[in-house]
Amino acid sequence: MDAPKISIYDTTLRDGSQGEGISFSVNSKIRVAQKLDQFGVDYIEAGWPGSNPRDLAFFEEARNLKLQHAKIAAFGSTRRANVDVEEDPQLRLLLDAETPVVTIFGKTWLLHVEKVIRTTGAENLAMIEDSVRFLGSQGREVIYDAEHFFDGYKDNAEFALDTLRAANRGGAEYLVLCDTNGGTQVHEVDEIVTEVRKQLPDVRVGMHCHNDCGLGVALSLAGVRAGAVQIQGTINGYGERNGNANLTSIIPNLALKFEREMNCAANIKKLRDLSLYIDDLANQRPDIRAPYVGASAFAHKGGVHADAASKVARSYEHIDPALVGNRSRVLVSDMSGRSSIMMKAREMGVDLESRSPELKTFLEELKDLEFRGYEYESADASFKLLLDKFLHGRKDRINLKGYRAMISEEIHSERELYSEATVKISVDGSESHTVAEARGPIGALDHALRKALSPIYPFVEEMRLVDFKVRIVDSKEGTDAKIRVQVESTDGSRSWGTVGASENIVEACWEALKDAYEFKILLEETGGEEVEKASRRIAVEA
CATH class of the missing domain: 3.20.20.70 (Aldolase class I)
Structure with a gap:
């Protein structure tokens, strides 16, 4: 029956x-x-x-x-x-x-x-x-x-x-x-x-x-x-x-x-x-660890697990993720081995030889960066930029000459804080020096950088920041602790994550913001071909 x-x-x-x-x-x-x-x-x-x-x-x-x-x-x-x-x-x-x-x-x-x-x-x-x-x-x-x-x-x-x-x-x-x-x-x-x-x-x-x-x-x-x-x-x-x-x-x-x-x-x-x-x-952040549907439900971080899953998916996955509309993901960290890096690179559209000396050197560099406070699990865009730069010699399009961020208080009928930032950069040999204001120093830096880039790359006007997280890496150091900043950006159809780390919170924010713009430029330069590979990390899919 x-x-x-x-x-x-x-x-x-x-x-x-x-x-x-x-x-x-x-x-x-x-x-x-x-x-x-x-x-x-x-x-x-x-x-x-x-x-x-x-x-x-x-x-x-x-x-x-x-x-x-x-x-x-x-x-x-x-x-x-x-x-x-x-x-x-x-x-x-x-x-x-x-x-x-x-x-x-x-x-x-x-x-x-x-x-x-x-x-x-x-x-x-x-x-x-x-x-x-x-x-x-x-x-x-x-x-x-x-x-x-x-x-x-x-x-x-x-x-x-x-x-x-x-x-x-x-x-x-x-x-x-x-x-x-x-x-x-x-x-x-x-x-x-x-x-x-x-x-x-x-x-x-x-x-x-x-x-x-x-x-x-x-x-x-x-x-x-x-x-x-x-x-x-x-x-x-x-x-x-x-x-x-x-x-x-x-x-x-x-x-x-x-x-x-x-x-x-x-x-x-x-x-x-x-x-x-x-x-x-419901205006809720998705639970990344939710069974079946969470972003981490089929994510592999340990090198041994990632290697086994790349050879036989069901060795570390109880179902095919596609059955519920999900997918496998490879997370890169200081726990990663060659297999993890190769799988992640392949996901990003970069083919690597397992025995290439570049891979070994890149892996050492990645582990050193993570030791210094960087984390790439939720920063696929920064990882892609690092991969292209380290292995293929891609040059930054945004060359920093200097920046400054200030916080001031204006006294009118009400006391009001505001921030001003100046940014001096060189893009394609042309220098630009801009200034912008916002309520906070990071917003002011973002506006100043956007103002400098938009005459050359008008598509950066499509971008906006949708999430901003600050983490203390080594809290026992108190106010001298390393700070990790993770930024999520979108242009309306694609979302991507970037990371910065420093003992100075403004410096960490600058790195994450700069990578966000660099990645948007990369997307446009490649005709959007990176969308499915490097910018799959969508915060909210309606």
Whole structure:
């Protein structure tokens, strides 16, 4: 007998938005819903009607959405104790949202029934059954979330099962077992879900897990193994406290490891794109260490690993990264050996002979630079420039004659700091001396350098700085410590990283800025051929 298809229920727009620092505008929620639909998600839980004006506005807009596959779900609770379902204002708001699906939660744990909502077990069962039946009678597909199910089951198994039976009698399409506190362990999920399936063999069971113990994904997968056929979670694991079960890990595990059928499995090559898109709309930096979709998920740094992966990819990669829209990366550092450098150079479009004396010398130079504070893992552009300069004799286009940065304070009606920088450079034998102002000294240097370069290289006006990081390399040296500066730049279609290091923070910034402009010049000189090789490090891909 074939294993049943798994239904994917996304709650990024409701439960995910309860995470710290996560917020979506109405327009962003619409775009997220459209993207999830394109990916093949089955249900999109969009919010709690009446809880806030933003959710109300979304449901009004959502009526005009032309989704191809996914169903929008409104979320709420069962009726209040001792209130008729037709008189309950919260249930009325759920109907007013006009969504095809309504998901309601009810109490499973007697502790909550008696101490929180202060009613009896019998009334709680009636609340569940009445609410599910009423919403179903109004033409809605009803999904029932059994809140605190695992805690409730461990406290009183028979009552917890009775709450499921009540929802089933009311006509719920799915009975979802919620690990609301996130404290359940994997073996407990396996045992309890197995028993639920035994006691209610004809119902469709779902899982809703949280990540408080770092087990959200594992618990969801254990639930599937025990018979669950719906998984609720969020993209990138957004959610309250430590977050919800992460669908960007669950989906590839189900598709590639469990070989389970899902509607979204056909689009799994778009998984990384989906992850980055949602991060972008939520204004979050992508988690580079996220399984499957993170930039580091298939990155190799140690020389032995990189060498083995270059010969047989699966020796150090559990799947082909392309299956989820990712790729292998080689990181260069003082741990790198010949194989790592050769692979990285090849990635940059430079062929090296393994036995060439230049490679040995370059490797020694690279390790010396890293010892002095440079780091090239996130600075592919600086690495490419160094490679071309050291091995192929490429000359800098920007020859520094001198620079100066000053900070001043002007006193008008308000005290205001500003910075002024002067830059003297030589480009193609022509000297330029420019001055510029900005709020900070690095911004002033950037403006002055851009002003000097733009008459000769007008395309530098396309550039802008999108990220700027400062790190202390050896903190025990205090104010004399080496400083590493990493800069990420873009011209709108390409992004690249550069690095500088020095005991002087302005000098380190100058090096990173100069490399950023040098790399843009290199891109234009080569007709953009370096785009796929040296400028793959895109911070945010929409």
